[in-house]
Amino acid sequence: MASETDYVTLISNDGFSFLVQRSSARISPVIKRMLDPNGAFMEAKDNTCTLQNINGIVLEKVCEYLYYNEKHKDASDVPDMDFPTELCLELLMASDYLNI
C-alpha cells in the first residue's frame, strides 16, 4: 500500500497534470475524500485525482487558489485572488463541483 506522500497529482480532462501539496489539495472536501487512504477509491492508491469535467487552464487556477487559501488561512483582511474574467464562469462551475 502506498504511503502518504507529500505531493499529489491532479489531472485535467485534456491531459494536463498538476503536482500540488497534499495539505493544499485537501482544502477541497471532494478531493480530500478521494485521497483518503481509508476509503476504497483508486485515487488513494496512486495519489492521483483525475477530474473529468475541468480543463487544464481552469485547473491551473484552481491549484493557485488552493495554495492561496492555505497561505492565508489564519490571516484577516486578505486581498482577493485575481483571475481573468474569461475564466470566470468555468471557474465557478469547477469551484461548485469541488466545493471550495
Added chain:
Amino acid sequence: MSSRRNGARNIRGPQSALTDFLAANNISAAQIRTDYDRRRQQTAQDATNAGEGPSNATPEQDDDEALAAAAQAEEDEKKTKKRKRTEEDAIDKIKKAKSSKGGSKAKGKKGKKGDPDDDDDDDADFDGDDLGMYKKSRPAPGQFEHCDICNKRFTVTPYSKEGPDGGLLCTPCGKELKKDLKKEQRATTKAVGTGRKRRKVESEKLDGIAVGGAKSLSQLCIQKVAQHHDDIEELGDLPQSVLERLSEIFSKKRVMKSKTLPLFLRPDLDSVIVHDAAYLEEEDYRQMFAVVPNLRKLVLSNACQLKDGAIDYMLERCHNVRHIQLYAANLINEGMWHRLFREAGARLEVLKLTWLDAAFEDLVVRDLVQYCPNLERLKLKLCRRLGQDAVVTISDLPALKHLSLQISQDVSTETLVNLVQKRGSGLQTLSLEKFLDADDSLLEAIHDNCTQLSKLRLCENDTYTDAGFTSLFTEWNNTPLSFVDFNSTRDVDNNNPTGPEDAIGLASSGFRALMAHSGETLRHLDISSCRHIELPAFMDVFNGAENYPALEYINISFCNRADTSVVAGIFKSCPALKQLVAFGCFDVQDVVVPRNVALIGVPRAQDAIEQFGVGIGVEEAISRMVEMAA
C-alpha cells in the same frame, strides 16, 4: 504704375474676388502690410533676445507673404530689396535660434524652412555654451511649443507639464505622465483597506462571507461575475444553487434588470427567485412565466410592477405553482387576488405576502382559507388592511404548519388564544410579532396545545410576564426548540426603567427555564432588549460548565446586565458559536475573541464595531481575558 494706383482709387473696374472680399470686410491691404512689416521686425529682435519667439512667425510668414504679394504686386524696388535683405537676416537668425534649441528635433520640423546643412555649422558654435540666453527658458503661455515626447505642436499654458528631458509636454502626454507617476505611487503603498475598500471588507465579514482567512473560490467568482454583469450573455449550465446565489448578488448590487433577467431564466428550472424586482417591468414578468412554465416556486421581492395581466398569464401558463412569495405587489387588484386563490389555490403550499395595502383585505383572506386547503406555510406581515377577522379565519386552515403574522390593527388576545388552541398541535413554527397586548393566556395556550414547535418567536410586547414564560417552559411537552426569538419583551415605562417587581417579559427565571428546556438543540437565540434579565441568570446559564452544542447565533443586545464574564462564559459554553451580537452592553469590555467567532457591537472608541477571532482557541482567549481583568 503709381498712376495706375491713383487711378484705381477713382475708377472702379472689375476687381478680384479677394480684393472685393477684403474691402467688404473693412480689411485694408495696406494696413496688413504695415502690420506685417512691424511684426517681422519685432520677431527679428526677439530672435536675438529669447531665441524662441520666431517659431510661430515662420508659418504665418507664408500666409502673410501671399497676402502682401497680392496686395502690392508693384512695389518700390528699393523697399522690396531692403525688405528681402532684412528678411534673409531674420531667417538666418531664426535658423540659428532654432538650432540652439534642440538640434535634430527642430531640424525635422523645419524641412521647408531652409537648408538643414546650415544648421550643423551653427550647432557647433553653440555646443557646450553656458550662456543663460541659449538655455531653454519656458515660453510664455500662449506661445507654441513642440512636445518633448510626441513632437506635436501645442499651445503652452500655465498648466503644461514638464517632461523628463526638461522640455514641455502637450496635454495628452502630460496626462499620461501623470498617470504613470500615480500608478507607481499606488504600487508602493499597498494597503488592503483604505477608506471605502475597508468598509467593503468589513461589510463582507459582517455578512458572514469571510470570517477569517481567504474567501471561497465560489464567492470570488460570483463577485467577479456580478462586477461584469453587463458583458455576460449566457450563464451556461450552472447548477440551480449557484444560480440562486448569483441572483442574490445581482439583486444586492441592483443590477437585476430587464437585460440581465434572461440569464436566470431557463426552461429546465423550477423556481424563479428575484430578490429585487424593482427594475423589472410587465414584459419581464410575462417573459418569466413564458420561459419557465414548470414553475413551482416564485419569489419576487419588491415586485412593484407586477400587475393583473402578468398574474393572469401565470395562471394560464404555469399550472404547477406551489410556492408564492410576493413582497410589495401592490398593483394587483382585489379581484385578481380572489381569482388567484380560486384557480391556483388547490396546489398552493406556501404563501408569503408582505407590504400589501388596499387590495388585500379580510375578505381576501377568507377566500384564501376557503380555496387553499393544502396551505402549510403562511406568512402575512405588514398588510395594512388585515385585522382581527383575518386571524379568526386563519385559525381554520387545516394543514397549517408554519405561521408567521404581524398585524398592525388590534387583535384581541382571545382571538390569538383561539388560533393556538385550534392549530397548535400541528404547528412547527409560530411567529407573532408586535402583538403588544397579548398576555400570559397566550403563553398558557402555547404550553397546553403545542407539542411540535421548533421555532418560536414572540416579540415586541410589554404584557407577557416572567412568570408566564417560566410556566411555559416548565414541564412543557414540546420537543426542545431550535430557534427562539423573544426580543423586546420588557416593560416600557420611562419612569421606571428597571421594571416592576414581578418582571415583565423574559427575565431571569424565564430565561433559566428556557435554556433548561431547549439548551441542547438551540441554534439561534435572540433575547435582545430583554433588559430585565439579571446578571446572576446570565452567569448561571453561561457558566462554562453547561454546554450548548448547537448554538451558533446569540443576540444579547441591550441586555445591560451582561458583562465580560458572561461573554467569556458564552465562548466556553458554546463551541459552535459563529456570531455574538452585543450592542449596548456597556459592561462588556476588553474581549479577546477566539477563532471563527465574530463579535459584533461591543463598543470602544478605538476598536472596529466588529471584532473577529484572531486565530486562537477558546481556552487561550479566556485565559488572556482573565489576565487582563486581573
